[in-house]
Amino acid sequence: MKSKAAILWETHTPWSVEETELDDPREGEVRVKLTASGLCHSDDHSVKGDLPTGLPIIGGHEGAGIVEAVGPGVRRLKEGDHVVMAFIPACGHCRWCASGLSMLCDYGAIIMEGLPIVDQVARVHARGVGLRQMSMLGTFAADVVVHEDSCVKIDDDLPLDLAALVGCGVTTGFGAAVRRAKVEPGDTVVVVGTGGVGSSAVQGARIAGAETIVAVDPVEYRREQAKLLGATHAVASMEEAMPLVTELTRGVMADKTIMTASLMTGDMLMPLMLLTRKGGRACLTSTANPNILNADVVLVDVIFGQKEIVGNVFGGCNPHADIPRILSLYRHGLLKLDELVTKTYPLEQVNEGYDDLLNGRIMRGLLTFD
Numbered sequence: 001m002k003s004k005a006a007i008l009w010e011t012h013t014p015w016s017v018e019e020t021e022l023d024d025p026r027e028g029e030v031r032v033k034l035t036a037s038g039l040c041h042s043d044d045h046s047v048k049g050d051l052p053t054g055l056p057i058i059g060g061h062e063g064a065g066i067v068e069a070v071g072p073g074v075r076r077l078k079e080g081d082h083v084v085m086a087f088i089p090a091c092g093h094c095r096w097c098a099s100g101l102s103m104l105c106d107y108g109a110i111i112m113e114g115l116p117i118v119d120q121v122a123r124v125h126a127r128g129v130g131l132r133q134m135s136m137l138g139t140f141a142a143d144v145v146v147h148e149d150s151c152v153k154i155d156d157d158l159p160l161d162l163a164a165l166v167g168c169g170v171t172t173g174f175g176a177a178v179r180r181a182k183v184e185p186g187d188t189v190v191v192v193g194t195g196g197v198g199s200s201a202v203q204g205a206r207i208a209g210a211e212t213i214v215a216v217d218p219v220e221y222r223r224e225q226a227k228l229l230g231a232t233h234a235v236a237s238m239e240e241a242m243p244l245v246t247e248l249t250r251g252v253m254a255d256k257t258i259m260t261a262s263l264m265t266g267d268m269l270m271p272l273m274l275l276t277r278k279g280g281r282a283c284l285t286s287t288a289n290p291n292i293l294n295a296d297v298v299l300v301d302v303i304f305g306q307k308e309i310v311g312n313v314f315g316g317c318n319p320h321a322d323i324p325r326i327l328s329l330y331r332h333g334l335l336k337l338d339e340l341v342t343k344t345y346p347l348e349q350v351n352e353g354y355d356d357l358l359n360g361r362i363m364r365g366l367l368t369f370d
């Protein structure tokens with residue numbers, strides 16, 4: 001069938017919205033009509049070359065929609081089901097999935113290749129060329145063919161447009177605080193970079209019972225939004241956070257720190273660790289360019305301060321368990337999603353959406369489809 005999608009043909013070029021030809025779903029696959037797709041910063045890392053990505057590729061990995069067609073052998077989904085697409089599939093039977101760590105599913109290793117799990121043969125074509133799909137999803141498209149392992153069925157009465165955000169950013173940020181940093185009641189938490197992911201970490205910290213949440217972001221609008229979502233204090237830089245956190249904690253420093261800035265570089269680790277108290281935990285969430293092999297820390301501070309540094313992929317969440325759980329928090333008014341979406345765009349305006357994101361004019365932009 002004919003559809004349309006935003007394609008990255010080469011790095012450092014804009015998204016190109018074009019007509020595409022979409023194959024029928026094959027073994028274990030479904031075709032989903034997209035309702036919405038969030039504009040996550042990671043897609044821009046592919047544009048800038050900070051995240052090695054197979055090309056040409058359809059962007060987008062934060063989507064939700066309705067199953068329209070079901071391929072042979074699909075067991076969990078049927079036509080009409082509402083689904084959120086998870087940016088890492090969960091096969092259910094690799095060592096990691098089987099032990100409750102499906103965010104580490106072996107399929108995660110090939111998501112940036114963007115070719116179907118089953119046969120690595122492109123399902124979408126434009127200009128006579130096979131296209132890859134970001135995270136094996138490619139949600140900057142009116143329709144996608146994806147594996148059922150990438151789909152999480154959700155209740156029909158949930159707003160499908162907002163649910164898209166839970167396919168990556170909200171889950172990654174919420175889980176950064178709740179699952180990886182393990183925020184506890186009474187904690188002081190510092191969140192560095194409060195865009196879509198970081199502001200969800202702020203919310204996760206609030207829900208987990210943090211007493212003090214310091215948002216760090218150079219953009220004033222993002223600091224204001226972080227305060228509306230639960231931050232108790234906001235400053236423009238980690239340097240500015242040092243005296244504030246020292247004063248707030250009487251020199252103890254933060255129990256938990258979370259790095260969710262646009263891009264992490266090696267020089268950002270030392271200030272993060274100095275903001276973290278002895279015995280505390282720092283959760284690294286931002287993407288880093290894989291060519292960066294070194295980061296600075298004061299070794300004795302980390303060693304004798306007995307500090308922990310933990311990584312984070314997809315918030316340490318199991319999509320089939322945690323996506324419905326996070327949406328349930330939304331349903332009960334505990335987690336805010338409406339407030340995260342500043343602006344919606346048609347697919348044709350995806351580049352304007354990223355311009356707004358990169359210039360700090362929006363929290364999360366959402367592509368919406370008719």
Ligand SMILES: NC(=O)c1ccc[n+]([C@@H]2O[C@H](COP(=O)([O-])OP(=O)(O)OC[C@H]3O[C@@H](n4cnc5c(N)ncnc54)[C@H](O)[C@@H]3O)[C@@H](O)[C@H]2O)c1
Nearest residue numbers: 041042172193195196197217261262285286287312313314
């Ligand atoms: N680990 C994962 O599984 C995972 C998943 C999704 C996104 N990410 C990554 O998380 C990061 C955040 O994504 P996002 O969509 O929220 O981006 P975003 O653009 O919405 O937000 C990033 C924020 O960081 C701020 N910032 C930039 N430099 C800063 C600095 N030095 N100090 C403090 N704040 C700074 C920006 O002003 C912005 O508000 C990106 O690197 C993205 O690729 C990781």
Ligand SMILES: [Zn+2]
Nearest residue numbers: 040042168169
């Ligand atoms: Zn993302």
Ligand SMILES: [Zn+2]
Nearest residue numbers: 091094097105
């Ligand atoms: Zn698996």
